Amino acid sequence: MLEFTSRYLGTDAKGTRTFFVISLSSCIYWFLSIKGVIYEPFRQALGVTNAQLGFLLGVAGFVQVFGYLALGWIQDFLNIRKVIAFDLIGYGLIAMSLAIASHLPLWYLTIAFACFGLFGEALYWPTIQKSTRGLSDGVHQAALFSVQEAMRGAMGLFANMITLLLLMISLTPIAGARTAMVCYALLMIVFSVVVLHGIPDDFLHERRLASRRDQSAVVTQHQTSGVTLVRNALHMPIVWTTGLATMCGYTTYIAATTYTLPLLQQSFGLSDTQAAVYGLVNTGILPIVAALISGRIAKQFTDSPRWISLLFVACAACSIPLIVIPKHDSWLVVCMIVTCVLALICYATRAIYYVPIGEYDVPNDQAATVMSVASFLGYMPSFFAYPMFGTIIDRSITSATAYRIIFLIILLTSCAGAGFSVLGHRLIQRKQSRFS
The missing domain is CATH 1.20.1250.20 (MFS general substrate transporter like domains)
Incomplete structure (x- = not known):
């Protein structure tokens, strides 16, 4: 084993x-x-x-x-x-x-x-x-990060x-x-x-x-060069493509995993039992399955941004029916299935957010700095996404209106994420061809 x-x-x-x-x-x-x-x-x-x-x-x-x-x-x-x-x-x-x-x-x-x-x-x-x-x-x-994400999901469950x-x-x-x-x-x-x-x-x-x-001498030297290291990381295009793609993915992830359940409850009258089952599947089982599958599939591509861009496209495709489906009880099962698929895609994307940086072959002595700058960009939605989605829900006339607006945002961020991922793919391909 x-x-x-x-x-x-x-x-x-x-x-x-x-x-x-x-x-x-x-x-x-x-x-x-x-x-x-x-x-x-x-x-x-x-x-x-x-x-x-x-x-x-x-x-x-x-x-x-x-x-x-x-x-x-x-x-x-x-x-x-x-x-x-x-x-x-x-x-x-x-x-x-x-x-x-x-x-x-x-x-x-x-x-x-x-x-x-x-x-x-x-x-x-x-x-x-x-x-x-x-x-x-x-x-x-992709294998390393996806298995690690699956382990985190299993531990969370x-x-x-x-x-x-x-x-x-x-x-x-x-x-x-x-x-x-x-x-x-x-x-x-x-x-x-x-x-x-x-x-x-x-x-x-x-x-x-x-x-x-x-x-002591080395530490002093490193302390004085910290700003330079961050500046050098900011000058790497792969940091921006990865960080901005992650920002789009994380915004979508917050919407799909945090606000889907209350929206379903308000729009379709989801019962407590249904909500419990949905929550267990959505936050407990899907992360494990998605991470393992995503890492396995990503290895079949020449670089992970190609797979990530496809995941963003799939995410956008899932958001379209959720925008147009009538908010009636008869559509509850369909919406639950589609939102679970959407969450599965978000977890699959999250499992390999930062794989492109490793594929770009960033040196180990710069890895933490580069990862930190990319994480700074990627997790910025923790500031604006929660207040934004909460305000949309509170100020919308009906829950159905809030539902449509949030999934429209998912559609837009998914399209943007796909674009940034394509740019990341081109950067990796260009560097690989340069050293081949």
Whole structure:
């Protein structure tokens, strides 16, 4: 099994084991995933209002996106296993404080959620991307990222089931939420030990520094060249095509996976049972299936942007019937099927968002910086998409009107994403032909 997996991922047995440890470190996301399963108990456990929780999540998102740009370059010079372990410990300790303490002041919660954005995204995610990208050559990038995305999906499904189980066996919903919060915080801290033992100390480092004096000199040099590294990344066309395509894909992803369910409930009167089944399929099963299939298919293309552009076209094609279908109960099943297909396509695209950068053969010593800048562009919708879609729903005269507007936006962003992906394909082809 290990040999087959290594061959599929394009790495050796040691690299495969490292890959699994890196991928499993995504347990860092489990703490905030509680809100997606038991939102109200989680909010009450924190002792905040809906508006305050929205503000806290916005703080985390702000630190996340701008942290990519401000801190991503630093991670090209840090020890990978120590960064991941530090993120897990830092996140876990702060999460534990929220789990065991009640009636915390808003200023403390604000700092805590800012730290979540720092440890769980700004310092963590570019390191994971760099590590995954450096495990194999450009040919196997789609396999690496798609398998990793499938593992994240499977872990998310498992975490959701554990959260629901803890809720069911606890005396009160708030107690269930706090139990889950404690368990996931402890898991992060424990897994940091696994990271320190499972990832080689010299992973992706071609040489060690000879002395502390040399290390200090190198760090000083890197600090002064951080702006230059970011500027160099911004001058790479592949960063812009990948980042802007991801921005389009992420906007579509937010609409298809977050707002489809409430729109179906408001427009078609979806029952609670139907909503539960739909939600389980849409957020639990589809991500796993889509990621594995997408990575497998992407390997059949000369480069991933060609496959991504086709996914965007398919996404646009799904949005058209959703715009024109009458909002009557008789069309409910059809709309549920089409929206599930749309979500499947969005998950398939998400699995290989940043594969083009690996295929462009960006050097390992620049990978974190390049990934950070691309992530900064790609995840910008976390600022504007949620307020935009929420405003559309609140201010539309009817839910059917909001439904059509949102899927029209999906149509437009999908077309734009296809265009950026085609440009990315041409960049990769041009570079490959230059060195062939």
